[in-house]
Amino acid sequence: MNIPVITYGTSQDNLVSGLERLHGPVTVVRRCAELTELLAACQSGLARAAVVSDGTEGLTASLVARLDALGVSVVALTDEHGEAERLGAIGVVPAAAGIDPGDLAGAISDAVRGQGDRSGRRASVHNEFSGLDAEAPRNNPGLPAQDAAAEERVGKVIAVWGPAGAPGRTLLAVNLAAELAAAGSSVMLVDADSYGASAAAVLGLLDEAAGLAQACRLADQGVLTVDALRTMAADVHTKGGTLQLLSGITRADRWTELRPSALSTVLEVAAQTAQVVVIDVGFCLESDEELSFDTLAPRRNGATLRCLELADEVIAVGAADAIGVPRLVRGLAELETAVPNATVRVVMNKVRSSSAGRSPRRQLSEAWERFGPAHGIEAYLPADFEACDAALLSGQVLSECAPDSALRRAIAGLVCAPNHENRRSFGRSSRALTFLKR
Numbered sequence: 043m044n045i046p047v048i049t050y051g052t053s054q055d056n057l058v059s060g061l062e063r064l065h066g067p068v069t070v071v072r073r074c075a076e077l078t079e080l081l082a083a084c085q086s087g088l089a090r091a092a093v094v095s096d097g098t099e100g101l102t103a104s105l106v107a108r109l110d111a112l113g114v115s116v117v118a119l120t121d122e123h124g125e126a127e128r129l130g131a132i133g134v135v136p137a138a139a140g141i142d143p144g145d146l147a148g149a150i151s152d153a154v155r156g157q158g159d160r161s162g163r164r165a166s167v168h169n170e171f172s173g174l175d176a177e178a179p180r181n182n183p184g185l186p187a188q189d190a191a192a193e194e195r196v197g198k199v200i201a202v203w204g205p206a207g208a209p210g211r212t213l214l215a216v217n218l219a220a221e222l223a224a225a226g227s228s229v230m231l232v233d234a235d236s237y238g239a240s241a242a243a244v245l246g247l248l249d250e251a252a253g254l255a256q257a258c259r260l261a262d263q264g265v266l267t268v269d270a271l272r273t274m275a276a277d278v279h280t281k282g283g284t285l286q287l288l289s290g291i292t293r294a295d296r297w298t299e300l301r302p303s304a305l306s307t308v309l310e311v312a313a314q315t316a317q318v319v320v321i322d323v324g325f326c327l328e329s330d331e332e333l334s335f336d337t338l339a340p341r342r343n344g345a346t347l348r349c350l351e352l353a354d355e356v357i358a359v360g361a362a363d364a365i366g367v368p369r370l371v372r373g374l375a376e377l378e379t380a381v382p383n384a385t386v387r388v389v390m391n392k393v394r395s396s397s398a399g400r401s402p403r404r405q406l407s408e409a410w411e412r413f414g415p416a417h418g419i420e421a422y423l424p425a426d427f428e429a430c431d432a433a434l435l436s437g438q439v440l441s442e443c444a445p446d447s448a449l450r451r452a453i454a455g456l457v458c459a460p461n462h463e464n465r466r467s468f469g470r471s472s473r474a475l476t477f478l479k480r
């Protein structure tokens with residue numbers, strides 16, 4: 043097989059002539075002076091590999107993941123050890139600047155072979171959405187650094203999701219994280235709601251730093267470490283224990299900063315430092331991938347979808363009223379299409395007789411059975427406006443401002459006694475883990 047190659051860099055003349063003199067197994071089909079030109083050429087399907095001879099700093103994880111999704115492997119030349127490590131971590135094959143053309147051709151062939159293996163495996167495990175995914179998912183077998191990270195991973199990832207209409211995702215995520223911390227787990231709460239981040243505000247922090255966006259930036263550059271992540275997370279001390287908060291973007295127009303490929307790395311690193319990672323995710327599951335795939339446009343809901351794909355468990359929360367219940371039923375169907383492998387626990391929130399009738403739990407469970415989703419309702423969280431308002435006003439969690447409330451006890455119950463009966467996996471068998479196992 044003759045491998046079509048695109049080169050980028052100002053010092054590429056020797057490189058190109060060296061490769062051309064070999065007369066195979068690679069052919070230089072285009073020389074580019076800009077990375078954007080390289081991208082455009084790769085998008086037209088011109089090449090299987092790109093060789094970056096200088097300016098390697100311009101290579102980021104999201105760019106490399108894009109090229110990977112287009113079937114293009116990247117080999118970059120550098121003599122700096124640190125840069126070679128960084129490149130390796132974002133999925134680039136590094137090689138010495140003065141590499142012999144024959145060796146370079148060998149490195150290109152190996153990279154392309156590795157890429158072929160990866161796409162084969164990816165196609166076999168991905169669903170119709172993520173199969174088109176232009177950014178590399180976690181545990182991509184071809185990315186050595188991510189592989190290593192996957193092996194090191196210890197923490198469990200729980201995503202708290204729910205449909206539109208403020209069903210209580212943030213309240214549940216924050217208090218779940220607090221209960222886990224109080225029970226002795228190290229916890230990192232990640233606010234990945236790209237429409238309306240609010241975990242910091244709920245916890246009474248004036249945090250405009252958007253720690254998650256900062257972490258994504260470093261991840262994209264391939265330099266995110268556990269230590270760096272810890273410095274970007276705020277320590278939140280509650281009466282029960284301390285948790286770490288990676289605050290979110292408070293302006294919805296900053297959503298492009300939460301690139302899925304970078305977010306994968308952030309979650310991976312978070313799971314190395316915390317026993318449990320709780321993510322507050324946005325409501326919207328719509329995928330614009332088919333549109334964006336050919337245009338390199340980022341996906342509006344890429345962050346939400348990536349978090350849900352990577353979570354060990356998704357807690358789906360719905361509001362217990364005539365609008366919230368059907369929305370959750372429809373939302374679960376969308377979730378199944380978008381993330382078929384998710385393991386889901388359904389939680390009904392704001393349960394009260396004024397919205398669901400007398401014996402609200404019975405009414406809700408009967409209504410739920412009539413709608414017929416596969417997932418039973420695992421928990422009913424009572425409405426307690428007084429406790430929630432007091433928590434918001436004081437910037438405290440429920441265990442501090444309403445420790446004996448039924449709402450707090452119900453959330454604590456979710457942590458301690460998960461109900462395996464109602465936990466359902468769309469596509470794989472439930473891992474049946476309790477939150478506190480790790």
Ligand SMILES: Nc1ncnc2c1ncn2[C@@H]1O[C@H](COP(=O)(O)OP(=O)(O)OP(=O)(O)O)[C@@H](O)[C@H]1O
Nearest residue numbers: 208209210211212213238391392424425426427430
């Ligand atoms: N069980 C409950 N009882 C009473 N009020 C509640 C309950 N759960 C949540 N709330 C209140 O409902 C409002 C919305 O909750 P929350 O912010 O957690 O929702 P959300 O799903 O994260 O919404 P958003 O779409 O804004 O992200 C808040 O004022 C919160 O205090």
Ligand SMILES: [Mg+2]
Nearest residue numbers: 211212235240
């Ligand atoms: Mg919220």
